[in-house]
Each structure stands twice: as structure tokens, then as C-alpha cells.
Amino acid sequence: MHSALAAVIFAATLITIVARPRRVGEAWSALAGALLMLLTGAVSIGSALAAIGAEWNLFLFFLGLMLTAAVADMAGFFDWAAALAAAAAGGSGRRLLFNVFVLGAVITTFLSNDATAIILTPVVYAMATRLRLRVMPYLFAVSFVANAASMTLPISNPINVLTGDRLRAPLGVYEGHLFAASIASIAICLGVFMAVFWRATNRRFEFDLQSTLATVSIDRVFFRLVLAGLVLLAVAYVIGSALLLPLGVIAVGGGGGLLAIAALRRRVSREDLSAHVSPTLFIYIAALFVLVRGVEDAGITAALVAGAVAQASDSASAVATGLLGSAVTSNLVNNLPSILVFISGAQAGGVPPGLRAPFLFGALAGADLGPNLTPVGALSTMLWLVIVRRRGVEVSAWDFLRIGALVAPLTLLAAGALIALSFR
Amino acid sequence: MRILVLVDGLHTNELIDSLGRLLRLDEAELLLVYVQGPGPRAGLDLVRHRPGGHPLPPHRERELATAELAGSASALAEAELRAAALVTTIKSMQLEGEAGRAVCDVAARERVDVIVMRAGGRDQPPVGPRSLGPAARFVADHGPCPILLLRGDR
Numbered sequence: 116m117h118s119a120l121a122a123v124i125f126a127a128t129l130i131t132i133v134a135r136p137r138r139v140g141e142a143w144s145a146l147a148g149a150l151l152m153l154l155t156g157a158v159s160i161g162s163a164l165a166a167i168g169a170e171w172n173l174f175l176f177f178l179g180l181m182l183t184a185a186v187a188d189m190a191g192f193f194d195w196a197a198a199l200a201a202a203a204a205g206g207s208g209r210r211l212l213f214n215v216f217v218l219g220a221v222i223t224t225f226l227s228n229d230a231t232a233i234i235l236t237p238v239v240y241a242m243a244t245r246l247r248l249r250v251m252p253y254l255f256a257v258s259f260v261a262n263a264a265s266m267t268l269p270i271s272n273p274i275n276v277l278t279g280d281r282l283r284a285p286l287g288v289y290e291g292h293l294f295a296a297s298i299a300s301i302a303i304c305l306g307v308f309m310a311v312f313w314r315a316t317n318r319r320f321e322f323d324l325q326s327t328l329a330t331v332s333i334d335r336v337f338f339r340l341v342l343a344g345l346v347l348l349a350v351a352y353v354i355g356s357a358l359l360l361p362l363g364v365i366a367v368g369g370g371g372g373l374l375a376i377a378a379l380r381r382r383v384s385r386e387d388l389s390a391h392v393s394p395t396l397f398i399y400i401a402a403l404f405v406l407v408r409g410v411e412d413a414g415i416t417a418a419l420v421a422g423a424v425a426q427a428s429d430s431a432s433a434v435a436t437g438l439l440g441s442a443v444t445s446n447l448v449n450n451l452p453s454i455l456v457f458i459s460g461a462q463a464g465g466v467p468p469g470l471r472a473p474f475l476f477g478a479l480a481g482a483d484l485g486p487n488l489t490p491v492g493a494l495s496t497m498l499w500l501v502i503v504r505r506r507g508v509e510v511s512a513w514d515f516l517r518i519g520a521l522v523a524p525l526t527l528l529a530a531g532a533l534i535a536l537s538f539r
Numbered sequence: 540m541r542i543l544v545l546v547d548g549l550h551t552n553e554l555i556d557s558l559g560r561l562l563r564l565d566e567a568e569l570l571l572v573y574v575q576g577p578g579p580r581a582g583l584d585l586v587r588h589r590p591g592g593h594p595l596p597p598h599r600e601r602e603l604a605t606a607e608l609a610g611s612a613s614a615l616a617e618a619e620l621r622a623a624a625l626v627t628t629i630k631s632m633q634l635e636g637e638a639g640r641a642v643c644d645v646a647a648r649e650r651v652d653v654i655v656m657r658a659g660g661r662d663q664p665p666v667g668p669r670s671l672g673p674a675a676r677f678v679a680d681h682g683p684c685p686i687l688l689l690r691g692d693r
Contacts, residue, residue, distance in 0.1 A: 132590075141590040188596065232586060233593045240583050241599075241606035247548045247613055250579040258586035318549070390596035399590045449590065515585070 118413035121157040124148055125410045129448050141449075142395040145402035152409040166408035167401045172363035174397060176276050179366020183348065184230040185391035186373035189382050190341035191331040193238045196222070198331060201242055202324035208248050208316040209309070215239055215253050216305050219260035224267040225349040228483075231261035234391075246320040252312040255515055262487045263304040263526060266297040266480060269356045274454050276362050278479045281458055282472060286357040292476045292537040296530035300484055303525045311518055337380040344373045403452050411459040420460025420474075430473035430538035433466070437477030438531045442485030442523070450482040457482075473538045480530045488523035489516065543570045543646050544622075545638065545656035545674070548614030555621040557689050558655055568628040570649060571618045573611040574638040574674075608633070639677025647683040654678060658688040 128148025132141045152158040158166075187193065200218045204211035223231045236257045243253045265272035269279045269289055279289065331338070348369035355365045377383045410416050423440050427433040437457065444453035457478040460466070466474045544558065558564070580603075587593065595603070615631040622629055634641045646654050659672030671679060675688055 145590075188599075229589060233589060236583060236586050237595060237599050237603060240579065241602050244579070244603075244606040244610040245613075247610050249549065251582055254579070254582055254586060384596075384598075387596040387598060390594050390599075393593055396590060451590070515582075 117157055118415060120155050121152065121409040121413040122415055124151045124155065124157060125406055125415075128406055129452060132452075133448055140395060142399035142402070145399050145406065149402035149405035152405055158405055158409040158412060162408055162412060163405045166404045170277070170280075170400075170404055172280055172361045173273060173277050174400070175361070175363025176270075176366045177273055177396060177400070178392070179363065179368070179370040180227050180229065180273070181392045182370025182374050183345070183366070184226060184234055185388050186341055186370070186377045187226070187230075187345060188234050188391065189377055189384060189387055190334075190338045192338070192341060192345065193222075193234050194331045195328065195338070197235070197238045197242050198324060198327045201246070201320075201322045201327070204322075206319050206321060208318040208320060209313065211246075211248070211320075212252055212256055212308065212312060212316045213305070215256050216260050216301075216308065219257045220264040220267075220301050223261050223264040224271050225345070225352065227270060228261040228265040228272045231264075232258055235261075246322065248318055248320060249315050252308070252315050255518065256308050256312075258515075259304050259308065259487055259518070259522060260301065262484060263300045263522070264297065265483045266293045266300065266530070268352065270352045270362055270366070272483050274450060274482050275479060278454060278458060278475055279356075279362075281462060282475055283359060284472075285359055286353065289356065292472075292534055293480065295537070296480060296533040299529040299533055300526040303529055304487070304522050307518065307522050307525070311521075334380055334382060337376070337382050340376050340380070341373060344369065344376060348373075400451070403455055407452070407455040407459050410456070411463055414463070416456050416460035417463035417465040418460075420457060420463075420465030424466050424470065424474060427470055427474070430470060431535040433470035433473040434477035434535045434538065435531055437474040437479075438481040438527060438534070441478040441481030442488070442527055443481075445482050445485035446488050450486050453485075454478060454482040473534070476534055476538075477531065480534055481527065484526045484530055485523065487526065488519045540567045540653065541570060541649065541651040542567050543572055543642065543649070543651040543654045544618070545642055545654070546571050546573045546614050546618045547657060548573065548610065548617075550657060551614065551618045552621055554655070554657065554689060555618060555625070558622075558687075559625045561687065562653075562655075564625045567626050569622055569626045569630070570645075570651060571615055571622065571629060571631045572634060572642060572645060573615050573632070574634045574636065574641045575607050575611055576636070576638050576674075637677070638674035639681070642674070642678050643681045643683060651684055653685045653687055654682055655687045655689065658690050 125148070128144060131139070131144040131148070135141070135144070149163070153160060153163060196218055200214035201211060204214050219231050219235060222235055236254055239253050239257050240250055243250045266275070269275045269286065348365075351365050351369060352362065355362055374383065407416065424433060424436050427436050441450070441453050441457050444456070458475065461471055461475055542558070542562065544554065546554070611633045615633065619629055619631060632645065634645065642654060642656065656675060656678060657672070658675050659670060671688070678686055679688070
């Protein structure tokens with residue numbers, strides 16, 4: 116009885132999260148689902164608190180990332196980086212597309228995919244608009260590279276931290292399995308973009324680096340301190356990943372340090388900070404942990420994952436199962452609940468011990484790269500398209516879906532093959 | 540003759556030069572219109588969407604608005620410069636909204652004699668029901684005066 120109830124609540128919550136009836140935010144739908152799990156006894160309060168408490172590293176990591184990105188934005192770091200990309204393009208729209216791609220890959224690698232998608236996109240939008248270039252190719256490039264480059268380091272995507280906590284894989288092992296796949300994904304994505312937008316970006320522009328930089332930050336000392344802080348934080352992340360230190364602590368330490376610099380320089384803006392630090396994201400994640408604990412306690416995640424890996428006989432097939440399964444479910448719902456189910460199922464005995472690492476590395480790659488098929492999950496994207504079309508907006512998002520249909524399968528195929536090879 | 544030209548900022552020279560070849564402009568009055576459509580912002584919303592929501596910080600919102608104004612002003616300035624050799628009376632207008640609807644509204648209000656615009660983007664097929672872009676389609680259906688649709692090089 117409890118199993119069926121937990122499954123129904125879990126499925127209904129995911130559907131509500133995706134459909135967003137009456138534009139209710141994902142966090143509130145997830146919270147309602149989690150409360151239902153508690154009220155119906157599908158999860159005990161003790162079990163729910165344990166599920167949330169066990170993920171303290173992820174919560175700290177999210178908080179640290181938000182603080183870091185907020186201060187970097189206040190200091191004009193993203194504008195500065197975009198200005199350098201524009202200057203290095205030498206007036207060529209095509210080279211600018213290439214540079215935007217490289218910039219997005221670097222920021223994703225060291226500041227996470229969310230920083231790239233949330234903060235770099237408006238910067239690139241403003242830059243392309245000022246330069247009178249077609250905005251969409253550059254905007255989409257940032258969005259796609261945020262996913263394509265999100266396997267590069269354990270800190271490049273919060274999902275990596277979540278999975279890394281289970282795998283306990285030091286940086287050397289992590290990169291041994293994912294580095295080649297990550298580089299291949301970035302290269303494929305770049306190649307597709309250059310081919311698809313070759314004509315659309317064939318436009319010259321004039322750009323004055325000095326005058327642009329003069330407007331980037333009014334406080335040079337603040338900017339330099341933040342830049343130095345970001346470099347130190349990147350080094351700390353790499354060392355922390357190598358030594359298996361909790362990355363959440365490093366992230367919060369770095370973000371807190373940068374915030375202190377901003378406060379000392381009197382550059383903290385409450386409005387800007389509240390735009391970057393989203394408390395509802397923590398509610399969303401905590402609620403998801405409770406929901407997944409509910410289906411885990413009912414034995415559903417283990418059964419689901421066991422069913423998926425039943426045919427997997429070796430590491431290559433385990434990689435493929437994890438990769439395809441998480442890529443598909445990431446597009447149906449969202450990659451965070453998707454990877455949580457896969458991790459939970461693998462931990463609860465759904466995967467034989469010998470196949471656990473290849474399965475989870477495959478699932479991680481699927482959750483990182485899969486969202487390139489649709490930006491916010493297939494159903495959410497479709498609903499979004501319907502809503503904006505009703506408003507009479509000329510939507511270029513169909514282009515986005517067309518590119519995704521090309522990029523996602525190619526990158527998943529390459530990543531899957533390379534990860535499978537790394538286990539031979 | 541009052542001629543409304545929809546400037547898209549990407550094909551200005553091509554548009555004005557074609558206009559000069561096709562119409563007598565000695566006595567014409569040119570109304571150059573640039574429309575900042577909602578499409579790019581909708582695309583930005585889509586790619587930024589994350590659970591938990593992240594509204595644009597106020598400074599970024601201001602910067603986007605400034606960039607959009609600068610982009611449209613620059614596009615109109617380029618068109619004015621190109622058209623100055625052909626016509627003596629030029630008026631420019633920056634508008635916001637869906638391009639087709641905005642053009643029809645201003646054409647009716649300003650009592651223009653002809654609307655000149657591009658037929659569609661590069662991705663529009665040269666023939667068939669989808670050969671017109673959304674803005675051209677709307678103006679072709681609802682325009683209050685004759686319309687001259689120009690095709691670019693393919």
C-alpha cells in the first residue's frame with residue numbers, strides 16, 4: 116500500500132513540477148509532494164531529515180556557487196570576459212561565436228553550468244544586441260556549452276558533486292573516466308554550432324575594447340580582488356577534488372570570502388544579491404530528497420534501476436544503460452530528480468557492485484549532456500513554446516530544439532563510447 | 540509619397556539600395572522603423588530558466604534595455620545615412636512589440652502609402668506557404684496599404 120502511495124505521490128509531483136499549473140513554481144510543487152509523503156506516512160520525519168541532512172555538502176555547494184557568481188557579477192567579471200571575447204574576435208561574427216563558446220566552456224568548468232546559463236547569457240545577449248548581430252546563435256551557444264562542458268570538473272555541475280559524493284572518486288579517477296568524453300562533447304557541440312550558424316554569423320562588427328572596459332567596473336580594486344579570488348577558488352576546487360575534500364565547504368568559503376571583499380568595498384547590493392541567491396532552490400532540492408527517499412524506502416528506485424540494468428552484463432552495457440536512462444528521464448522531467456533516482460536505485464542494491472561505477476558515471480554523463488536535447492526538459496519546453504506562441508511571439512526556440520536533436524545524440528554517443536573505453 | 544521601411548539592422552544597405560532601384564524617391568518621404576521584438580527576450584527567458592527562478596538583477600535589466608536602445612538607434616542611424624543620398628525627408632521611429640503588428644499600427648496612424656520590408660529571414664524557403672517570415676506574413680494579411688516585400692540574396 117505504502118509503495119503504491121509513494122509512487123503515485125512521486126509521479127504526480129513530477130508531473131506538477133513539469134506542467135506548472137497556474138504557473139506555480141517547481142519548488143512549491145515539490146514541497147507539496149514532500150509534505151504529502153510525510154502526511155501519508157510514506158516517509159517518516161526522521162527519514163526525511165536524514166535524507167536532507169546527508170546532502171549538506173550539496174546545499175553548501177549551491178550556496179557557495181550562488182555567492183561566488185553574485186559577487187563576480189557585481190564586480191563586472193562576466194562583462195569583462197565577454198568584452199575580451201569580442202575584442203579577440205577581430206570584428207568577425209563567426210570568430211565571436213567561437214570565442215563565446217570557449218568562454219562559456221571555461222566559465223562552466225570553474226564556476227558551474229548554472230553560472231554560465233544564468234549570468235553569462237544576459238551578458239552575451241546585451242553584447243550581441245549592441246553589436247547588431249543575430250542574438251540567437253550566441254545565446255544558444257552559451258546555453259548549449261553550459262551543458263556540454265559540465266562534465267569537465269567535479270564542480271562544473273552540482274549534479275557532479277552529488278554523484279561524486281557517492282562514488283568517492285578522486286580527481287584522477289574522475290578525469291580518467293570523463294575528461295575525454297567532456298572534451299569530445301565540447302568539440303562536437305562547437306562543430307555543430309559553427310556548421311549550423313556559419314551563414315547566420317557571417318557579419319562584421321566594430322568593437323572598442325578600451326571604451327567597453329572603461330564601463331565594466333567602476334571599482335578597479337574590487338574587480339582585481341575578485342579576479343584574484345576566483346583564480347584562488349578555482350585552484351582550491353582542483354586541490355579539493357583531488358583530495359576528496361567536501362567541495363561544499365570550499366565553495367562556501369570562497370563565496371563567503373568574495374562576499375566579504377564586496378562588503379569591505381561597499382559593493383554589495385541587496386537587490387543584486389537576492390536575484391542571484393535563490394532560497395526557493397534549496398526548498399526544491401530538499402523536497403526532492405524527501406520525495407526520492409519516499410520511493411526509495413518503498414523499494415521503487417532499486418526495482419526501477421535493477422530492471423534497467425538487468426540486461427547489462429559488462430561495464431560497457433552498464434555505462435550505456437545509465438547514460439541513456441538518465442538522458443531520457445532528464446528530458447522528460449529535469450536532470451536533478453532524474454539523477455537522484457538513479458543514485459538512489461544504485462545505492463539501494465539495484466546495480467551489482469562491479470557495475471556500480473560504470474553505471475553511475477554513465478548516468479552522470481546522461482544527466483549532464485541530456486538536457487541539450489531540450490533546455491528545460493521536453494515537456495516544460497513544449498509548454499513554454501505553446502505559451503509564448505499564444506502571445507504571438509516569433510519563437511526561435513524551434514531552432515534550439517533542432518540543434519538539440521543533432522547535438523544531444525552525437526555528444527551522448529561519443530561520451531558513452533569514451534566512458535565505456537575508460538573502463539576497459 | 541510616404542514610404543514606411545522596416546529596418547531589421549542586418550540588411551540595411553540591401554534594403555535601401557533595392558528601394559532606390561524599385562521606386563521613384565524624388566518626392567518621397569521616408570519613415571524608417573525599427574521594432575524591438577519580444578522574440579530574443581523570450582529566448583533569453585527560456586535558456587535562463589532554472590527551478591527556483593533567477594530574475595535578472597536590476598543592473599542587468601537596465602543594461603539589456605540600454606543595449607536594445609543602442610542597437611536600434613545604431614540600426615536606424617545606418618539606414619538614415621544610406622537613405623540620405625536618395626531622399627531628403629527622413630523620419631525615424633523606434634518601436635517595441637511584435638514587428639508585424641507594430642508596422643501595421645504605425646502605417647495606419649502615419650497614413651503611409653507603401654510599406655517596404657524584407658519577406659523573411661534566411662531560413663524561410665523561397666517559395667510556398669512558409670516563404671514569408673512571421674512579420675511579413677502579418678503585414679501581408681493586415682497591412683492598411685500596398686506592401687513591397689523584398690527578398691535578399693540566397
